[in-house]
Amino acid sequence: MRLDAPLLDAHLVVDRGAFRLDVPLRVAAGEVVALLGPNGAGKTTALRALAGLHPLTAGHVTLAGVDLDRPARRAWVPTERRPVGVVFQDYLLFPHLTALENVAFGPRRHGVDRRTARETARSWLTRVGLAEHAHRRPRQLSGGQAQRVALARALAVAPSLLLLDEPLAALDARTRLDTRAELHRHLGAHPGAALLVTHDPLDALVLADRLVIVEAGRVVQEGDAATVTARPRTEYVARLVGLNLHRGRADGHTVRVGDGLALTVADRLDGDAFVAFRPSAVALHPTRPEGSPRNTWPATVAGVQRHGDNLRVQLDGPITVAADVTPAAVAQLHLTPGQRVWAAVKAAETHAYPAAG
Template sequence: MTALLDARLVVRRGTFLLDIELRIAPGETVALLGPNGAGKTTALRALAGLAALDDGHLRLDGRDIRDDPPERRPIGVVFQDYLLFPHLTARDNVAFGPRRQGQDRKQAYGVADRWLDRVGLADHGRRKPRHLSGGQAQRVALARALAVDPTLLLLDEPLAALDARTRLETRGELRRHLSAHPGATLLVTHDPLDALVLADRLVIVEQGRVVQEGDAATITARPRTDYVARLVGLNLYRGHGDGHTVTITDGFALTSTDSVDGDAFVAFPPAAVALHPARPDGSPRNTWPAVLADVQRHGDNLRVRLDGPISVAADITPAAAAHLHLEPGRELWVAVKAAETRAYPGDG
């Protein structure tokens, strides 16, 4: 499918260099994820025209907009804090963009009324932002961004300011609106759930570079950095594969039912890790001694972190924790079945 957005964004900020390529097709939502300082916000600002490119290109629907000022770019933006005009009503906020595009007051209000109706706020048009809830303000901000019929919609942590319950409800509404948006959408977020629910494709950025991209199934099945592994909840190690064995460090190796040769990753979920007070008998191919470093609640279970030849996270039930008499410094044995691991090439 032809890309609606075709960009290479190169921005220098002191010693930091952002250099990433982004392509987004019509109707596609791409999530840009990464740790703090990775360059996500810089990328969004460069696309919106709020930060100048030092190099690269920026084409939207085949047109070069690199040198266009923000107000001339066919782009709608929903900022993290929404940035609604506090002195304007919801209706006037949404009508602002169409008015800037040259529509008369009647036309602009007609557009605003249609969008407020679409986001379920037809009866809130006369309210000012201070009289709106967080979820309502988010929907007004989305309506304002979409009212200009943007070729590219930029969403900067659009759900971050909401409480958990409102976030759940609004996420579903936002997904519905994004599915109906014919243009390209870029979602900047640090929340993996927002990305997985709202986006068709994920682009992971670390230290100003794209380290992995693909659909959710690809990313979650084969993470390629520690950040991505934590994002999808996996233990991840890099080493050298020799058939079904991946040597990680100082002779320590993990066995997998997958076969891989050369540079390799091996990954497994914390739920696949079994803990024992003594060396287990029987079938587990991967066993090693470890020392308990930390215990935290993780949903209905406990997330246990252990140090040893490798650092590993394990999820266990409170009943299992009581049986093991867990406390920092406790010596335990770790077991992971070979069938529970995934090994894959490190150079692809």
């Protein structure tokens, strides 16, 4: 996979009132990139710009060497003429058309004759396992089946770029699991570039080769899953991968964070640094602990919520952290909002890395 010669080469600049999207994006043939970010980050605006549903203010969208949108040269290719397939969050299947007719719609709009379009549609419905549902209308399909029809419709035009906008968000947990595996198989077979817009880290980690994190219209971090999860660079990314993250100043094995708290860390470094540690690494005590933990500080319980089989305790203090503890520990410590406790994290449980770069 050659990222130095991407199939999609884009610089998406879109002004929408006070909000500006400014996102460079490169996707190679056969690569799946996940675009993640909090609500309002600009993910959907980026997808709509690539699809031709929202013109760029500046920058460019170049696909397979052809400019689809370049305002400086007044180059603009309408949505229906772009070699782009889109799977929308709500699928947007035509309610009055059968599954077969929905899938055949794309090829027909690209100038394919009716018979050939229907043959293509039949082939794709077979590939997504819905051949026997060809003559059903959307209201007669389950959520997972509707998602597969929408995917078949997007792929039926043989797109150079496949765009997926929260494709699994409308599904229940069980259907989501099965459909995610099915989608992974089809994305793996797609020869073009694919961009997945999602807020779900599991979808991104399972389906994508590379993650691009966007906040407030800008790219804040990108890389493969291992890189992003090991070294988050913003609080949003840290929450996404389930870590506490703090920025501070390192001097050897000590990093000063928050309100002057000195944390002893396993990694040695100097200068601006991040310190990350898992909520499960945070131990809580009714009084200041003696012995091995070198990092201790007084904290106040801000909230307690269920988190899987454990409980997640939000703590305020010199730094704000989350701690995962057992229900038995909560009962033993009588943890309630406003209670004072001591938090402790062993140096060996921390991961420190440079904030620059």
